[in-house]
Amino acid sequence: MVNTCPMCLKDYTALNQHLLVTHKAWNKDERELLVKLAGGKISVRLHKCPVPSCVQGTFTRLDRHMNTHKELSAASKDKLLKVVRKRLMLDTLAGLRATNPTVPMVSRLDLDQAEEPPALQTSEAGPFYSCRSTEFPDLNVLLECFKKMQEGPDPSPKLLNNVQSKLNRIRTFVGWMIRDKTQLGRLQFLCDVDRLREWVKSLRGSKLALSTTLNYLKNVRQFLRFIQEMPPPSSSINKNDLKRVIKELTASIKSWNRPVVLHQLRVKEKKDAALHSIKDLQECRRLALVAIPKVISKLEKHHTTTDRNKLFGLVLAYLASLYGHQAGVFLNLTDEQVSKAVYGPKENDYLIKVEEQKTNESFGTATMLLTDQEYGWLSFIISLKKKWAKGGEEVSKFLFFNTTFSQDMNLNNYLKSAWSNMQLSGEATFTSLRSAVETFARDRHGEHSQKWKKMARLMCHDTKTSDTYYTMEQTRKGRQLFEEAQEEEEEGAVSTKKQESTPPQSDEGEEDKDEEEEGGEDDKDEEEEGGEEDKDEEEGEEDKDDGEERRTKRRRER
Numbered sequence: 342m343v344n345t346c347p348m349c350l351k352d353y354t355a356l357n358q359h360l361l362v363t364h365k366a367w368n369k370d371e372r373e374l375l376v377k378l379a380g381g382k383i384s385v386r387l388h389k390c391p392v393p394s395c396v397q398g399t400f401t402r403l404d405r406h407m408n409t410h411k412e413l414s415a416a417s418k419d420k421l422l423k424v425v426r427k428r429l430m431l432d433t434l435a436g437l438r439a440t441n442p443t444v445p446m447v448s449r450l451d452l453d454q455a456e457e458p459p460a461l462q463t464s465e466a467g468p469f470y471s472c473r474s475t476e477f478p479d480l481n482v483l484l485e486c487f488k489k490m491q492e493g494p495d496p497s498p499k500l501l502n503n504v505q506s507k508l509n510r511i512r513t514f515v516g517w518m519i520r521d522k523t524q525l526g527r528l529q530f531l532c533d534v535d536r537l538r539e540w541v542k543s544l545r546g547s548k549l550a551l552s553t554t555l556n557y558l559k560n561v562r563q564f565l566r567f568i569q570e571m572p573p574p575s576s577s578i579n580k581n582d583l584k585r586v587i588k589e590l591t592a593s594i595k596s597w598n599r600p601v602v603l604h605q606l607r608v609k610e611k612k613d614a615a616l617h618s619i620k621d622l623q624e625c626r627r628l629a630l631v632a633i634p635k636v637i638s639k640l641e642k643h644h645t646t647t648d649r650n651k652l653f654g655l656v657l658a659y660l661a662s663l664y665g666h667q668a669g670v671f672l673n674l675t676d677e678q679v680s681k682a683v684y685g686p687k688e689n690d691y692l693i694k695v696e697e698q699k700t701n702e703s704f705g706t707a708t709m710l711l712t713d714q715e716y717g718w719l720s721f722i723i724s725l726k727k728k729w730a731k732g733g734e735e736v737s738k739f740l741f742f743n744t745t746f747s748q749d750m751n752l753n754n755y756l757k758s759a760w761s762n763m764q765l766s767g768e769a770t771f772t773s774l775r776s777a778v779e780t781f782a783r784d785r786h787g788e789h790s791q792k793w794k795k796m797a798r799l800m801c802h803d804t805k806t807s808d809t810y811y812t813m814e815q816t817r818k819g820r821q822l823f824e825e826a827q828e829e830e831e832e833g834a835v836s837t838k839k840q841e842s843t844p845p846q847s848d849e850g851e852e853d854k855d856e857e858e859e860g861g862e863d864d865k866d867e868e869e870e871g872g873e874e875d876k877d878e879e880e881g882e883e884d885k886d887d888g889e890e891r892r893t894k895r896r897r898e899r
Contacts, residue, residue: 343374344356344379344380344781345376345379346360346364346375346379347375347379347448348364348375348448349363349364349451351436355759356375356376356379356613356754357372357376360372360375360376364447364448365447366446366447366448366482367444367445367447368437368442368444368445368446368447369444370436370437370442371437371442371446371447371448374430374433374434374437375448375643376429378426378427378430382431383426383429383430385403385404385422385425385426385584389403390403390406390407390729391421391422391424391425395611395769400671401814403422403425404422407421407422410481424432430450431450434446434448434450443695447493456831458462458637460638466613473630480515480519480525483568483573484508484511485513487508487511487564487567488504488505490567491507492503492504497697498697505652505797507560508558508562509535509563510557510560511560511561512563514540514561514564516559517531517536517539517540517543518530518531518537519535519538523602525577526575527575527576527577528568528572528573528575528576528577528578528693529577530579531565531568531578531583531586532578532582532583532585532586534585534586536587537586537589537590538589541593544558546556550604551597551600551601551604552601552604554597554600555597555598557595558590558593558594558597559594561590562587562591562594564660565583565586565587565590566587568583569583569587572607584605594757605842606814615767615773616776616777616780617769617773617774617777618765618766618777619766619781619846621765621766622662622777622778622781623893624763624773625658625659625662625763625769626659626662626663626767627660628763629655629656629659630659632655633652633655633656633659633718634765636648636651636652636655637652637721639720639722640652644725644728644729646744650724650755650758651755651759651762651827652718652722653705653722653741653749653752653755654757654759654762655755655758655759656718656722657671657752657756657759657771658756658759658760658763658769658774659715659754659770660709660715661756661775661783662774662775662777662778663781664778665668665777665778666707666709667771667772667773668752668753668771668772668774669697670695670707671740671741671752672739672741672748672752673696673697673739674693674696674739674740674741674751675740676696676723676726676738676739676740677738678693678695678696678718679693679716679720679723679740680723682711682716689712689713690710690711690716691710691711691712691713691716691876692708692709692710692711693706693708693709693710693711693716693719694706694708695707695716696705703765720742723742726742726746729746730746753770753771755792756769756771757769757770770824840845
């Protein structure tokens with residue numbers, strides 16, 4: 342088998358003999374490492390991913406993980422794996438040199454490592470296309486620049502997570518578009534509208550949620566607009582072709598909006614059907630007030646993880662059922678924020694402000710006003726963490742901690758367990774409790790009342806979010822309004838009809854009626870005397886009137 346010598350870069354069939362005779366590599370361990378490097382037999386399964394934008398850590402099978410990077414070509418993947426093998430071998434050689442072996446080492450590969458340029462090195466001063474070279478770097482570098490622009494100078498942990506999810510969706514799109522394509526540096530594969538439509542069709546047939554598939558389309562459109570505004574120098578995409586692709590994506594997004602809204606309505610109906618009652622919320626706080634002191638007394642005597650998790654669940658259930666805060670508020674609550682709570686001497690209460698939360702851009706800090714007893718629970722958790730942590734062990738700054746004293750991400754499970762142990766109906770989550778608190782507050786105080794708006798601000802909740810979707814109760818109230826409006830309309834129509842059927846009566850009519858009653862007998866006698874004469878005159882007048890009516894009718898017809 343022909344292998345390339347890592348020292349002189351020449352091909353040899355007997356590399357081991359060549360190292361002994363030509364390079365005098367008498368150190369057996371050094372010679373074995375050099376032979377493994379030449380044959381590519383260095384295991385990199387447990388090594389970190391060399392892709393710059395991949396932050397998924399160490400893997401048990403790095404070679405299989407590399408196949409998930411669909412934005413990389415096969416040659417790029419092999420090149421990266423070779424770089425990882427060489428880097429691992431150089432580190433091993435450096436470790437061997439540090440032991441001062443009896444047989445001296447002849448290779449200097451590990452000493453020259455610092456002088457070699459790193460693979461896939463990106464410019465920290467700006468994007469890769471700021472250089473004048475037209476040689477297209479890897480697609481992953483393009484995604485890395487897009488990632489840095491999305492994160493900004495000071496990204497929050499939530500933003501980092503969102504950007505990473507966005508990159509994974511874009512990689513899926515790129516992997517679909519580059520199949521059987523060449524000359525990827527020109528980015529012409531992005532303008533294949535037929536393949537784009539196939540990808541959109543595959544999303545429709547996938548098992549992903551409708552809202553997730555809509556995020557795929559929006560993220561890809563955002564990536565294409567990034568290329569449209571700042572194209573790399575090697576790109577040969579026509580601007581009109583890129584606009585056409587973006588318009589195609591926009592049309593797909595518009596066609597997706599209707600089923601997504603209907604899906605959200607169905608989800609909303611399911612949530613409303615399982616909405617917690619006011620009685621459950623009140624009973625939760627009543628039972629928690631009784632159970633929390635008992636758990637605290639147990640933890641003061643003996644430390645168990647079960648009791649600690651139980652305490653966390655009871656405290657979270659109590660506060661979430663009262664304020665309706667989302668999980669991020671409790672996840673990001675720190676010891677410092679609890680210790681620096683503003684004390685109100687009049688009411689003997691404490692104001693806690695949580696800065697890091699999902700809606701801080703719109704509502705600022707999330708606040709909680711706690712009584713002296715409730716504040717004592719949080720202070721006890723801080724003292725408990727300091728008591729259990731060892732002297733040299735690093736302690737998390739967040740209030741709720743796990744067995745390694747880092748941020749505990751299982752708060753939702755503790756809440757569910759506490760709710761179940763209290764034998765309350767349904768399954769409680771931070772979202773379900775938030776929905777219940779928001780719904781009851783809106784129904785009690787009215788959608789447009791200042792009290793409801795004030796409570797929504799304290800919850801860091803946008804009232805437009807709930808008003809967008811009509812719940813069953815809101816629809817029921819709307820039907821009542823329609824029925825009441827129609828009932829009032831019918832009553833008004835009946836009264837108007839009665840008024841029109843009754844002829845108006847004047848004072849002159851009443852006087853004529855009295856005169857007719859007084860002179861009724863005289864008129865009767867006169868009518869009897871001149872009955873025949875009056876009859877003849879009346880017949881003549883009627884004929885005259887009929888003639889005039891006929892003439893008038895003829896004029897109108899003409």
